[in-house]
Amino acid sequence: MLKGIAASAGIAVAKVYKLEVPVLDIVKKDCADSEAEIAKFNDALEVTKSDIEGIKERATAAGKLSVEEIAVFDAHLMMAGDPEFGGQIISMITNDKVNAEFAAECVANTTVAMFESMDNDYFRERAADVKDVTFRLKANIMGAIIPDLGAINENSIIVAHDLTPSDTAQLNEYAKGFVTSIGGRTSHSAIMARSLEIPAVVGCSGILEEANHNNVIAMDAITGDVVLNPTQEQIAEFEAKKVTFLAEKEALKVLKDAPSVSTDGHHVELAGNIGTPADVEGVVNNGGEGVGLYRTEFLYMNSQEFPTEEEQFVAYKAVLEGMNGKKVVVRTLDIGGDKILPYFTFPEEMNPFLGYRAIRLCLDRTDIFRTQLRALCRASVFGKLCIMFPMIATIKEFCDAKAIFEDEKVKLIAEGIAVDANIEIGMMVEIPAAAVLADQFAKHADFFSIGTNDLIQYSMAADRMSEKVAYLYQPYNPSILRLIKMTIDGAHKEGKWAGMCGEMAGEPDAVAILLGLGLDEFSMSATSILGARKVINSLSKKEMELAAEKCLSFDTAEEVQAYIKKVIAK
Numbered sequence: 001m002l003k004g005i006a007a008s009a010g011i012a013v014a015k016v017y018k019l020e021v022p023v024l025d026i027v028k029k030d031c032a033d034s035e036a037e038i039a040k041f042n043d044a045l046e047v048t049k050s051d052i053e054g055i056k057e058r059a060t061a062a063g064k065l066s067v068e069e070i071a072v073f074d075a076h077l078m079m080a081g082d083p084e085f086g087g088q089i090i091s092m093i094t095n096d097k098v099n100a101e102f103a104a105e106c107v108a109n110t111t112v113a114m115f116e117s118m119d120n121d122y123f124r125e126r127a128a129d130v131k132d133v134t135f136r137l138k139a140n141i142m143g144a145i146i147p148d149l150g151a152i153n154e155n156s157i158i159v160a161h162d163l164t165p166s167d168t169a170q171l172n173e174y175a176k177g178f179v180t181s182i183g184g185r186t187s188h189s190a191i192m193a194r195s196l197e198i199p200a201v202v203g204c205s206g207i208l209e210e211a212n213h214n215n216v217i218a219m220d221a222i223t224g225d226v227v228l229n230p231t232q233e234q235i236a237e238f239e240a241k242k243v244t245f246l247a248e249k250e251a252l253k254v255l256k257d258a259p260s261v262s263t264d265g266h267h268v269e270l271a272g273n274i275g276t277p278a279d280v281e282g283v284v285n286n287g288g289e290g291v292g293l294y295r296t297e298f299l300y301m302n303s304q305e306f307p308t309e310e311e312q313f314v315a316y317k318a319v320l321e322g323m324n325g326k327k328v329v330v331r332t333l334d335i336g337g338d339k340i341l342p343y344f345t346f347p348e349e350m351n352p353f354l355g356y357r358a359i360r361l362c363l364d365r366t367d368i369f370r371t372q373l374r375a376l377c378r379a380s381v382f383g384k385l386c387i388m389f390p391m392i393a394t395i396k397e398f399c400d401a402k403a404i405f406e407d408e409k410v411k412l413i414a415e416g417i418a419v420d421a422n423i424e425i426g427m428m429v430e431i432p433a434a435a436v437l438a439d440q441f442a443k444h445a446d447f448f449s450i451g452t453n454d455l456i457q458y459s460m461a462a463d464r465m466s467e468k469v470a471y472l473y474q475p476y477n478p479s480i481l482r483l484i485k486m487t488i489d490g491a492h493k494e495g496k497w498a499g500m501c502g503e504m505a506g507e508p509d510a511v512a513i514l515l516g517l518g519l520d521e522f523s524m525s526a527t528s529i530l531g532a533r534k535v536i537n538s539l540s541k542k543e544m545e546l547a548a549e550k551c552l553s554f555d556t557a558e559e560v561q562a563y564i565k566k567v568i569a570k
């Protein structure tokens with residue numbers, strides 16, 4: 001039994017799919033039986049070709065790659081089928097009496113060296129193809145598995161060091177959950193798992209060493225428990241828990257169209273966080289009253305180059321239309337930290353989470369920023385759009401970003417393009433400096449959305465990706481509650497609204513405190529909305545105001561949690 005951090009609720013039992021690029025230890029062996037080695041090589045070559053065909057077919061069907069990118073697979077197929085290349089490997093096996101993988105490695109190394117020495121970009125790129133194809137070929141000779149998430153075709157639980165957001169995006173219906181050895185509740189793989197509604201346990205150290213491909217694994221992503229090779233009895237226990245979990249989820253559905261009102265008549269807004277237009281469906285089905293955070297960076301991350309204004313316009317319009325006139329808060333590009341782009345080189349930095357990212361990057365690369373703002377302005381007429389800027393630290397950053405927005409808006413109108421006159425411009429409060437100065441920021445911004453994932457990371461100086469310091473992710477720490485209070489009070493002083501889109505907004509105990517602190521909008525993973533509504537419906541705002549005041553006076557997060565649990569249970 002291993003223990004990790006429950007990051008996306010659910011329970012699953014399935015086979016392990018280990019996402020680990022194999023390290024091929026190739027040593028020269030004397031092999032008198034050349035026939036057997038040649039047969040091994042020929043079989044592996046056939047498997048290699050069909051692997052590449054399969055990858056090409058799936059990539060074509062998914063429609064995400066351009067014609068040129070698909071053509072790379074044809075180059076790989078040609079290379080694998082090249083009689084000259086195969087002939088050299090067979091000759092070496094026969095003449096030198098060596099093992100197939102060693103012969104493949106030697107021939108590949110010579111070919112790569114030849115291509116790399118050529119004074120021609122085309123041939124230098126072919127060197128990369130040879131490396132790619134022969135790595136697959138050697139792995140197939142040795143019976144090692146090269147992971148390919150998109151190819152999973154039986155129920156599996158993915159076990160990995162970490163999943164990048166683009167790994168997560170490749171998961172298909174056979175992925176029943178994932179367990180990673182690093183990460184915390186607010187790492188982006190965890191957030192993606194919640195929108196995909198698949199169970200996830202992160203920060204489960206030891207899992208990669210202990211689990212082997214095809215082992216059976218049982219995971220409880222409510223408690224964070226993971227059992228490798230469970231007994232029949234344990235499997236039955238997990239299955240029973242799963243039934244209860246699904247029944248509870250089903251029971252909450254009666255609240256789908258219920259108002260989010262406290263027992264003393266105070267209304268708040270419960271909205272959903274999304275990463276792609278496809279996530280809108282989940283928000284609507286879970287009774288979301290709006291989208292409180294559209295993380296647009298996934299549009300950039302799932303692309304091979306910067307998405308065009310038109311591509312972005314299509315995505316933003318789809319979200320606004322999908323929400324049917326309900327409020328949609330779109331966050332401008334928040335790239336950097338753990339969110340990188342394959343086609344953009346970030347500077348080498350010691351602390352990328354504290355570096356060139358989000359609004360800092362956008363204010364530097366205004367070409368990228370302006371394209372996004374134009375697309376947003378054009379889409380604004382299809383619904384109720386709010387735009388917010390991420391990682392704002394200073395009032396100047398906010399005002400500069402807003403000025404660029406105004407500039408693009410004026411230009412579009414001059415071009416005769418309709419732009420909604422009532423777009424609200426707000427900001428994420430996720431850097432302590434912004435929370436402390438919220439009353440001043442509120443003179444400029446139309447609204448705040450508190451990003452507790454980063455606000456806690458920066459306040460506690462604890463990397464949100466590190467399981468070693470995950471204990472410092474303390475939404476209930478009175479210091480964090482005070483920063484939240486400052487932000488809400490700052491907004492209200494200027495007649496502005498304050499929301500929260502960090503993961504804290506969906507935690508039932510936190511919902512109670514936030515109601516008392518006066519939060520106006522709660523935005524969370526779609527699957528948390530109904531649970532939050534149940535909490536709001538059962539509490540009195542007046543009583544929670546007193547309880548929240550008390551919470552601010554405690555010394556520790558534990559005291560706050562113990563106290564609020566008692567209050568809610570009454």
Ligand code: PEP
Pocket residue numbers: 186293295334430450451452453454455501502503
């Ligand atoms: C946050 O920081 O709380 C937030 C919502 O943004 P992200 O998780 O995308 O950094």
Ligand code: MG
Pocket residue numbers: 430451453454
């Ligand atoms: Mg953030």
